[in-house]
Amino acid sequence: MIPEIPRIFILAGPTGIGKTAVSTPLALALNAEIISADSRQIYREMDIATAKPTVDELSGIPHHFIDIVAPDEIYDAGRFGADGRKTALEIASRKKNILVVGGSGLYIQSLIDGFFSGAEKNESLREAIRREISRDGLSSVYETLRNVDPETAENIHPNDAKRIERALEVYRITGMRISELRRNQNREPWCRPIFAGLTMERALLYRRIEERVDRMIERGVIGETQTLLDKGYSSSAVAMEGLGYRDIVQYLNGDIGYEEMIRRFKQKSRNYAKRQITWFGKDKRIQWFDVQEYKTKEALAAAILRYFAGASL
RNA sequence: GGGCAGUUGGCGGAGUGGUCAAUCGCAACAGACUGUAAAUCUGUCGGGCUACGCCCUACGGAGGUUCAAAUCCUUCACUGCCCA
Numbered sequence: 001m002i003p004e005i006p007r008i009f010i011l012a013g014p015t016g017i018g019k020t021a022v023s024t025p026l027a028l029a030l031n032a033e034i035i036s037a038d039s040r041q042i043y044r045e046m047d048i049a050t051a052k053p054t055v056d057e058l059s060g061i062p063h064h065f066i067d068i069v070a071p072d073e074i075y076d077a078g079r080f081g082a083d084g085r086k087t088a089l090e091i092a093s094r095k096k097n098i099l100v101v102g103g104s105g106l107y108i109q110s111l112i113d114g115f116f117s118g119a120e121k122n123e124s125l126r127e128a129i130r131r132e133i134s135r136d137g138l139s140s141v142y143e144t145l146r147n148v149d150p151e152t153a154e155n156i157h158p159n160d161a162k163r164i165e166r167a168l169e170v171y172r173i174t175g176m177r178i179s180e181l182r183r184n185q186n187r188e189p190w191c192r193p194i195f196a197g198l199t200m201e202r203a204l205l206y207r208r209i210e211e212r213v214d215r216m217i218e219r220g221v222i223g224e225t226q227t228l229l230d231k232g233y234s235s236s237a238v239a240m241e242g243l244g245y246r247d248i249v250q251y252l253n254g255d256i257g258y259e260e261m262i263r264r265f266k267q268k269s270r271n272y273a274k275r276q277i278t279w280f281g282k283d284k285r286i287q288w289f290d291v292q293e294y295k296t297k298e299a300l301a302a303a304i305l306r307y308f309a310g311a312s313l
Numbered sequence: 314g315g316g317c318a319g320u321u322g323g324c325g326g327a328g329u330g331g332u333c334a335a336u337c338g339c340a341a342c343a344g345a346c347u348g349u350a351a352a353u354c355u356g357u358c359g360g361g362c363u364a365c366g367c368c369c370u371a372c373g374g375a376g377g378u379u380c381a382a383a384u385c386c387u388u389c390a391c392u393g394c395c396c397a
Binding site for chain 2: 015038039040049050074075076077078079080081103104105106107109110113114115116119120121155156157159160161162163166169170178181182185238239241242243244245267268269271272273274275276278279282
């Protein structure tokens with residue numbers, strides 16, 4: 001018996017564009033459960049700065065992958081891909097639709113297209129590589145990589161320490177090159193993805209992002225950050241990489257002023273949105289919807305719904 | 314009113330006769346990215362081109378010295394500090 005390949009609806013777009021707002025009417029209309037593809041909403045106790053949907057916005061729709069790990073744990077795109085797939089199949093088995101909503105491009109890629117397997121991260125190996133870097137210098141380690149995997153090295157900039165680390169890690173774990181692993185990767189589609197993306201004029205997006213930061217301040221992100229620190233979570237925790245937290249910690253420590261903290265928070269949020277736009281812009285499967293062309297989120301949702309319906313025939 | 318210091322590209326800030334469209338940092342813009350991805354990294358960055366080269370406008374304003382000035386002189390304006 002051939003298992004049916006599930007359809008997966010995806011709603012992507014940069015932060016602050018209003019994905020959460022449309023996702024509610026959309027999920028309701030689709031009779032879908034939502035898989036959040038957001039690398040920061042994964043973390044518990046980090047609600048305001050990550051712009052998690054409020055109880056109201058959840059509207060009784062099951063949301064997966066929000067609040068699943070503690071702030072001192074590390075989650076990653078690979079796990080998300082594997083766990084998300086399982087969840088998606090479960091949702092499908094319940095005869096409900098699947099709506100992936102999020103802005104973490106790599107998470108979506110991992111979920112939909114999959115990663116090559118056999119090279120989960122290995123912290124002690126990474127440590128060793130980092131030691132090599134500090135001892136011999138990055139360029140020397142880059143040379144090492146070039147010797148074992150010239151093709152991958154070619155695509156990594158000599159200054160990109162994280163990618164050099166990972167490429168070498170993969171090689172040492174598997175004895176194979178990333179370039180090779182990617183070629184041999186299983187590309188059997190396990191789902192039928194249909195992508196919708198949200199856009200709007202850049203200047204307007206930036207304004208919305210800045211206003212949202214102001215609202216986060218009003219809602220108490222500073223207190224949220226303080227609470228995290230009070231509970232003993234380190235400011236160097238991976239979860240603290242979420243926009244705003246680092247800046248707020250610096251403000252709390254008296255290293256920067258209040259205005260400066262807000263300035264940086266806004267600026268980094270804008271920079272992040274730009275990176276997301278660049279990332280999603282490459283994916284030709286995405287059908288774009290200009291938010292400004294719709295008067296209400298319901299109208300937008302209806303348009304996306306029509307597209308989904310047409311594309312999934 | 315007098316004295317001193319300063320005025321550089323979106324901002325900060327180098328440069329003190331030619332090799333300066335002007336080091337550098339920031340912002341901005343563009344891009345890369347298969348396991349920390351809200352991370353990490355790269356490029357461009359006065360304007361215009363028939364663009365690995367050419368042209369124009371530029372270093373507060375106006376004059377001047379010089380083969381040659383952001384760099385020297387005069388003067389005006391503005392800013393800061395000090396003495397009245």
